[in-house]
Every structure is written in structure tokens, then in C-alpha cells.
Amino acid sequence: MQTDRTPSENPDVCVVGSGVAGALVAYSLARRNHDVVLLEAGRRFDLAERGRQLEEALRPSRDINDIWDMGGERDQFTSSGDIYYGLNNTRVKAVGGTTLHWLGITPRFHEKDFEMNTRYGLASDWPISYEDLRPYYAEAEEELGVAGSSDNPFAPPRETGFPMPAFPPSYSDSLFADACDDLGITMHSVPQARNSETYDDRSQCVGFSICIPVCPSGAKYSADVHIRKAEEHGARVIDRAPVQRLDHDSRGERVEAAMYATPDGARHRQTADRFVLACGAVETPRLLLLSTSDTYPDGLANSSGVVGNYFMDHPIVSVTAELDQPTNQEPIGFHTRESHQFYDHDDPTPGSIKLVFDNHNPANPAEMAMRGGDSGVRGDLTDVLTGDSWGDAVLEKMRGATPNRTVRLFASPEVLPRQGNTVELDRSKTDNHGNPVPDITFSVGSHGRETMAHCREIQRDILDELGATVVSESSLENPRVASHKMGTTRMGVDPDTSVVTPELRSHDLENLFIASSSVFVTGGAMNPTLTIAALALKLADYIHSDT
Amino acid sequence: MELTRRDAIIAAFAGGGVTAFATFGQTEGLLQSRNETTELGDAEMRTLVATAEVIYPSAISGIETFVENYISALPPSQQGLVASVTDELRSHTRNVRGRDFPNLSIGERNSVLRTMGVDRVGSDAYGTLPERVRYYVVNQLLYGVYTSPTGSRLVGIQNPVGHPGGYESYQNHPENPQSDAD
Ligand SMILES: Cc1cc2nc3c(=O)[nH]c(=O)nc-3n(C[C@H](O)[C@H](O)[C@H](O)COP(=O)(O)OP(=O)(O)OC[C@H]3O[C@@H](n4cnc5c(N)ncnc54)[C@H](O)[C@@H]3O)c2cc1C
Ligand code: SF4
Numbered sequence: 233m234q235t236d237r238t239p240s241e242n243p244d245v246c247v248v249g250s251g252v253a254g255a256l257v258a259y260s261l262a263r264r265n266h267d268v269v270l271l272e273a274g275r276r277f278d279l280a281e282r283g284r285q286l287e288e289a290l291r292p293s294r295d296i297n298d299i300w301d302m303g304g305e306r307d308q309f310t311s312s313g314d315i316y317y318g319l320n321n322t323r324v325k326a327v328g329g330t331t332l333h334w335l336g337i338t339p340r341f342h343e344k345d346f347e348m349n350t351r352y353g354l355a356s357d358w359p360i361s362y363e364d365l366r367p368y369y370a371e372a373e374e375e376l377g378v379a380g381s382s383d384n385p386f387a388p389p390r391e392t393g394f395p396m397p398a399f400p401p402s403y404s405d406s407l408f409a410d411a412c413d414d415l416g417i418t419m420h421s422v423p424q425a426r427n428s429e430t431y432d433d434r435s436q437c438v439g440f441s442i443c444i445p446v447c448p449s450g451a452k453y454s455a456d457v458h459i460r461k462a463e464e465h466g467a468r469v470i471d472r473a474p475v476q477r478l479d480h481d482s483r484g485e486r487v488e489a490a491m492y493a494t495p496d497g498a499r500h501r502q503t504a505d506r507f508v509l510a511c512g513a514v515e516t517p518r519l520l521l522l523s524t525s526d527t528y529p530d531g532l533a534n535s536s537g538v539v540g541n542y543f544m545d546h547p548i549v550s551v552t553a554e555l556d557q558p559t560n561q562e563p564i565g566f567h568t569r570e571s572h573q574f575y576d577h578d579d580p581t582p583g584s585i586k587l588v589f590d591n592h593n594p595a596n597p598a599e600m601a602m603r604g605g606d607s608g609v610r611g612d613l614t615d616v617l618t619g620d621s622w623g624d625a626v627l628e629k630m631r632g633a634t635p636n637r638t639v640r641l642f643a644s645p646e647v648l649p650r651q652g653n654t655v656e657l658d659r660s661k662t663d664n665h666g667n668p669v670p671d672i673t674f675s676v677g678s679h680g681r682e683t684m685a686h687c688r689e690i691q692r693d694i695l696d697e698l699g700a701t702v703v704s705e706s707s708l709e710n711p712r713v714a715s716h717k718m719g720t721t722r723m724g725v726d727p728d729t730s731v732v733t734p735e736l737r738s739h740d741l742e743n744l745f746i747a748s749s750s751v752f753v754t755g756g757a758m759n760p761t762l763t764i765a766a767l768a769l770k771l772a773d774y775i776h777s778d779t
Numbered sequence: 780m781e782l783t784r785r786d787a788i789i790a791a792f793a794g795g796g797v798t799a800f801a802t803f804g805q806t807e808g809l810l811q812s813r814n815e816t817t818e819l820g821d822a823e824m825r826t827l828v829a830t831a832e833v834i835y836p837s838a839i840s841g842i843e844t845f846v847e848n849y850i851s852a853l854p855p856s857q858q859g860l861v862a863s864v865t866d867e868l869r870s871h872t873r874n875v876r877g878r879d880f881p882n883l884s885i886g887e888r889n890s891v892l893r894t895m896g897v898d899r900v901g902s903d904a905y906g907t908l909p910e911r912v913r914y915y916v917v918n919q920l921l922y923g924v925y926t927s928p929t930g931s932r933l934v935g936i937q938n939p940v941g942h943p944g945g946y947e948s949y950q951n952h953p954e955n956p957q958s959d960a961d
Contacts, residue, residue, distance in 0.1 A: 284857075286941060290922065290926070291902065291914075291922065292901070292902065292918075293901060293903055293904070400950055401950070403949065403951060403952055436946075438943040438944070438946060439938055439943060439944050440941060440942070441938070441940040441941070441942075441949075442940055442941060448943070558953035559953070560953075561935060561953030562936060562938050562953070563936070563949065564946060564948075564949035568949075591949060593940075595936070596939070596940045597925040597926075597930065597934055597936060597940070598921065598925040599940070601924075601930075602902070602918045602921050602922065602925075604898065615899055615901075617899075619893060619898035621898075622833065622898070622917070622921070623833060623889075624836050627836040627933055627934070630933075630934045631933075631935075633934075634934045
């Protein structure tokens with residue numbers, strides 16, 4: 233239990249946010265003897281709590297957001313775009329951040345993702361290339377512990393193998409294999425930050441099958457791993473210390489202090505030589521927008537006016553179908569086969585697609601038994617009248633749902649950055665500290681819509697070939713999102729159209745840096761976190777060499 | 780299908796916050812928490828076993844040993860909460876039936892639970908008595924048994940969600956549930 237939450241005396245670097253981005257910057261600098269303090273809004277969760285969290289996650293009475301204490305006044309938000317954006321389902325505020333809850337799939341972006349304008353005349357290029365990030369991708373894979381294999385013919389070039397062997401295909405993957413073969417679709421392994429063997433003193437995956445929202449064994453990487461390592465190297469982590477605003481010097485050239493609140497109601501002022509914001513792609517722009525001054529009435533680092541613009545996420549396109557044979561009877565919490573065959577494209581639109589062969593298992597005996605045999609909340613509604621069953625009756629109901637005969641395909645399509653997709657401040661609503669809450673506007677443009685339709689065509693072709701009967705399809709109009717928040721403080725060389733330089737330094741303030749997917753210029757269709765990690769390690773190298 | 784001591788221990792490990800399968804260096808463990816247990820007495824344990832006899836399928840044997848091992852391996856704080864709600868169930872039963880819960884027939888126990896409305900309410904750790912009985916007694920016992928392979932094998936699943944059964948099983952051909960449930 234932390235009691236001293238007073239500021240550190242003149243540290244070299246103050247990092248705000250302890251997700252994978254902040255944790256890696258802190259660790260990489262502390263390891264090289266920089267004096268680092270890290271301010272984190274959420275609390276610490278002890279490793280010994282994970283079993284309790286597992287039980288809570290399976291119990292019908294708990295909402296998934298309760299597992300990591302998300303929600304309430306602290307986390308209020310507004311969603312005002314075409315598509316409802318359920319922000320709190322997409323993030324965790326705690327030491328370790330959203331990786332505590334994530335799935336852990338860690339592909340690299342492809343070369344094309346950095347060159348969308350040059351190749352297709354779409355959006356903008358990144359000011360850095362795949363080659364610039366390539367060594368950092370390898371380092372990130374080592375740090376997170378990625379299991380993978382070189383069986384993917386569509387993957388971008390890599391210099392070394394993966395730190396761990398890939399997870400073998402599931403039984404349900406094998407059912408897709410013939411159909412994909414006939415259609416000329418290549419299936420391959422999935423790089424993921426999950427231990428296929430003991431790695432970095434963490435357990436091999438033991439198959440609790442509940443990676444989202446919590447891995448009880450620690451086999452799934454989460455950023456609390458690097459928080460512990462950073463602390464071992466002398467970094468100081470202050471939890472429950474949400475930064476309220478950043479103050480700058482009289483000339484508006486440097487950040488002087490991060491003002492943070494503590495649970496006792498006190499406010500503190502943390503000074504440092506350098507500041508790294510790593511609050512994710514919603515809270516990072518929000519903090520900048522909250523930090524107004526006479527010099528910067530539109531918020532800090534915002535002379536371009538684009539802080540909060542170009543917000544991106546990947547809409548999910550999924551299809552569930554039934555076969556007349558058992559499919560994925562033995563559950564596992566992650567998927568083991570994907571196809572990146574539809575990633576690199578020749579024409580601009582439809583854009584990149586990442587296709588996922590899910591290990592779908594709707595039957596979860598503990599949860600079903602606790603719900604009286606209902607497989608979902610809908611069944612619970614009639615319990616008031618009929619009462620739940622237990623004993624032999626519940627077993628009969630559960631047997632009706634097994635063996636599992638469902639298969640499911642997922643895809644994430646590329647969407648382009650749109651200036652009108654934003655994170656702004658909603659001044660009509662405040663959080664527990666009286667600050668305006670984030671207001672998210674999210675919609676999918678025509679490129680994204682066409683790409684989503686292409687995903688659906690491919691999925692239907694595969695299921696047709698498989699002879700499966702489609703039972704449900706996700707809405708293309710109102711899709712769920714993959715929780716890959718990106719954009720909002722984009723990098724670029726032009727201070728009029730971007731927020732940070734290719735080195736991730738603010739164009740406006742010389743000692744302010746950003747480590748987050750908020751700096752992404754475009755979002756590809758790959759999961760973002762390995763790229764976040766690679767950028768964080770690159771930033772730490774830059775800060776190290778710049779001191 | 781016989782419940783084993785191993786089933787109970789693994790279920791409680793998984794539910795009890797003990798990262799026994801990791802090499803985190805966390806040593807807080809099952810045996811330690813068992814030795815520290817004081818609140819849960821014989822009467823509560825008998826009541827829990829008597830409830831399990833109602834809510835577990837009849838194909839399961841070895842219930843008493845399973846429940847004893849599972850409940851006594853829960854972390855002490857959780858065990859204390861289970862014990863106190865169990866006591867409330869006992870006094871409620873004495874009030875309405877004039878006898879202690881375990882001394883009733885299985886049919887009568889079933890009727891006590893249903894008359895209280897335990898089958899009609901959601902489970903809520905902070906709710907009314909039926910909601911708490913659902914949370915700390917009924918669902919705790921169901922969680923224990925159906926995150927253990929012996930329970931899940933009754934529906935043909937070797938490695939249920941919530942059970943650290945080794946990750947190989949997801950690669951296997953699904954087995955016929957009936958042939959497993961012997
Ligand atoms: C269900 C789910 C599944 C996912 N699966 C995958 C996947 O398979 N692969 C993948 O690549 N990505 C996945 N993601 C996305 C991934 O989790 C995120 O991209 C990643 O964790 C972001 O890391 P981060 O460090 O940038 O931000 P975060 O982890 O969100 O960390 C930001 C931290 O900053 C703190 N903070 C915010 N504001 C302040 C403030 N003012 N003061 C102090 N601290 C503050 C927050 O409390 C938080 O702890 C998934 C996400 C979800 C929700
Ligand atoms: S299946 Fe998921 S939750 Fe279970 S041990 Fe493996 S990584 Fe962790």
C-alpha cells in the first residue's frame with residue numbers, strides 16, 4: 233500500500249501513464265540510470281488478486297468493467313459520433329494500463345501502413361518508415377515476450393526469429409483448413425504476447441481460457457511486468473495520482489510541472505527536466521486540451537489545432553455460423569490462426585484486412601450453471617417467474633448447448649484518419665475532479681465501409697465453402713470496435729498539421745514527448761500495441777542520447 | 780463421476796487468488812490459507828455440503844470431501860463471508876422449518892431455497908438474504924464444481940473456462956460428452 237505520494241525531487245523524466253507505453257519508457261530509461269518518476273491515475277492491483285478477479289469475471293453478477301475498477305464518476309465520457317463509442321470498454325486505468333485486460337495479439341505493421349499517401353494517394357505518410365522501426369519491433373518482441381513463427385508469407389521482413397515458438401492451431405482451425413485451401417487462402421500462426429513456454433520468469437500459458445479480462449497465471453504479457461522492472465532499476469511509481477494539467481514556463485517553451493491529485497484530496501506539483509505523456513489516445517489529448525494558459529488558450533502543444541483530431545479505431549466485422557459437427561469443445565481464451573493475405577493491396581480501396589479464425593466457445597459450464605442453465609442474460613429475465621434450475625435439470629440444459637458446433641470469423645478492416653473523428657472536451661459534464669470529460673466522435677468513412685464490405689464477402693465465401701450455416705452477422709452500420717484507439721496527437725514534420733515530431737517531441741514545447749498510439753498517422757488494420765511498444769523504446773533511446 | 784481432492788484444490792487455487800502456476804515468486808498458498816482458517820465451523824460446513832447435495836447433479840459423488848476441500852482452501856476473507864451467509868441461511872431455516880438445514884431431506888432443502896426465492900433472484904454480494912445466499916452459497920459451490928474437470932466432464936469438456944488445465948486440450952478433437960460422463 234503506497235502512502236507517500238508527494239513529488240520526487242527534480243527527476244530527469246516524469247512519465248504520465250503506466251500502460252505499456254509509459255512502462256517501457258520508464259524501464260528503458262531507469263535501466264540506464266535516469267531518475268524517473270511515473271504518475272498513474274489508477275491503482276495498483278496485486279498479482280495475488282488475479283484469482284479473485286477470474287472468479288468475478290465468470291460470475292454473472294459482475295460487469296466486465298468492474299474487474300479493473302473501471303467506470304463511475306472518474307471515467308465519465310460522452311459519445312457523439314455516428315457510431316456509439318463505449319470508451320470504458322476499451323481501456324483500463326491502473327498500474328499496467330489496458331494491457332491488464334487486452335488479448336495480447338502483437339503483429340507488426342506492414343511497410344505500406346507507413347506509406348499510404350505515396351502508395352495509394354490516401355491520407356498521409358508517416359514521417360518514419362518500417363525500416364526505422366524494425367529494430368525496435370524486434371526489441372519490443374523480446375521485451376513483451378512474443379510467441380510466433382515464420383510461417384506467415386505475408387509478414388514484413390524480420391531479422392530474427394520470435395522469442396518463443398508459436399501456439400499450435402486449435403481443432404476448430406483445422407476445420408477451416410480445407411475450405412481455405414480450396415479457396416486459395418493461406419492460414420498461418422498468430423504472433424502474440426503470451427508465453428507458449430516459460431519466459432522472463434513468467435509461467436507458460438496454462439489454459440485458464442479467460443485472457444480477456446484477466447490472465448490469472450501471468451502467461452499473458454501485461455505492462456505491470458515492466459513497471460516492476462522499472463522499479464527494480466530505481467524508478468518511482470505513484471499510483472492514484474491523476475495528472476490534472478501541465479504547467480509551462482513564462483516563455484511557453486518548456487513544461488515545468490505536472491499538477492496531480494492524490495486520494496487524500498491534496499494537489500501536488502511534480503517538476504522534471506522532461507515529460508513523457510503516455511495516457512493513451514483519449515486521455516493524452518484530453519490532458520493537453522485541459523492544460524490551457526494565456527499563451528496557449530487552445531491547450532498545450534496545440535498550435536496546429538489538431539490535438540484531438542483524426543481519432544481512429546478498427547471496427548470489427550464478424551460472422552458466426554454452425555456446423556453439423558462439434559467444433560471448439562475445449563475452450564481457450566485466444567485465437568491461433570489468422571490470414572494476412574488480404575493485407576497488402578494494389579488498388580487504394582478496399583484497404584487492408586486482417587482475417588481472424590476465432591476459437592469460439594459459447595458454452596462456459598461455470599457461468600451457465602450459475603445462470604441456472606441460461607447461456608446469456610436474456611434467459612435470466614424470465615427467472616423471476618420460472619425460477620432457475622439447478623441439480624440435474626441444469627445439467628440437462630447445459631448438455632443441450634454442448635458439444636459446441638459454432639465457428640466464428642473476425643476481421644479488422646483498415647479505416648483512414650478523418651479530421652472530424654475527434655476527442656474533445658464535453659464542458660457540460662465533469663469527472664470526480666471537476667474536469668470536463670472526453671467527448672468521442674467516431675464514424676467510418678467510405679474507404680472503411682468498402683473495406684468492411686470486402687471483409688464480409690471473404691467471410692461468407694469461407695463459410696459457404698465450409699458448408700456452415702450462418703447464424704449471426706455483426707452490423708456493418710453500427711459495428712463494435714476493437715478497442716484500438718489511435719490518432720489524436722499525430723506525428724509529422726510540419727508543425728501546422730501535426731502535434732509531435734518524428735522523434736515524438738512536441739513541436740511547441742521542447743521537453744514534452746508523447747508515447748502512445750495517439751501519434752499514429754494512419755492505423756492500418758493490425759493491432760497497434762507492438763507498434764506502441766516499438767515507438768516507446770525508440771523514444772527512450774532518443775531521450776537517453778539527447779541527455 | 781467422483782470429485783477428487785485435486786479437483787477441489789485446483790478450483791480453489793484458481794478462485795482464491797493464488798498464482799500457483801506462475802513463477803512470480805508468490806508463495807501465499809493453499810495450505811497456508813487452510814491453516815489460518817478459523818471462522819468456518821462444522822455446522823457451516825455441513826450446511827454447505829447439504830446445499831451442494833441439492834444443487835449438484837446426482838451423477839456426482841464424493842460431494843462432502845470436495846466441498847470441504849474446496850471451501851477450506853478459499854482465501855480466509857472469502858471463507859469468512861461464505862460462513863456468515865451460511866449461518867444466516869441456517870437461522871432462516873430454523874425460523875421457517877424449526878430444524879437445522881442439514882437435517883432436512885434433500886426435497887425440503889430444495890423447497891427452503893426456492894421458497895426464499897434464491898432461484899429467482901440475481902446473485903448479489905451486498906443484496907438481500909436470498910441474493911447473498913445465491914452469491915456466497917449457491918454460486919460459490921457451482922463455481923467450484925464447474926470450473927473443475929469433474930464437473931465440466933459431465934458436459935463433455937475436459938478443460939473448462941476458469942480451470943488451469945494445460946493449454947494442449949484446445950488442440951484436441953472434441954470428445955463425445957456422453958462417453959465421458961461415466
Ligand atoms: C479488450 C481489449 C483487447 C485488446 N486486445 C489487443 C490485442 O490483442 N492487441 C493489441 O495490439 N492491442 C489490443 N488492445 C489495445 C491495447 O490494450 C492498447 O493499445 C494498449 O494497451 C495501449 O497502451 P498504452 O500504454 O498506450 O495506454 P493504456 O494502457 O491505456 O495506459 C494509459 C494509462 O495512463 C493512465 N492515465 C490516463 N490519464 C492519466 C492522467 N491524466 N494522469 C495519470 N495517468 C493517466 C491510465 O490510467 C492508464 O493506466 C486491446 C484492448 C482491449 C480493451
Ligand atoms: S489461456 Fe489466457 S488466461 Fe489462460 S493462462 Fe493462457 S494466457 Fe492466461
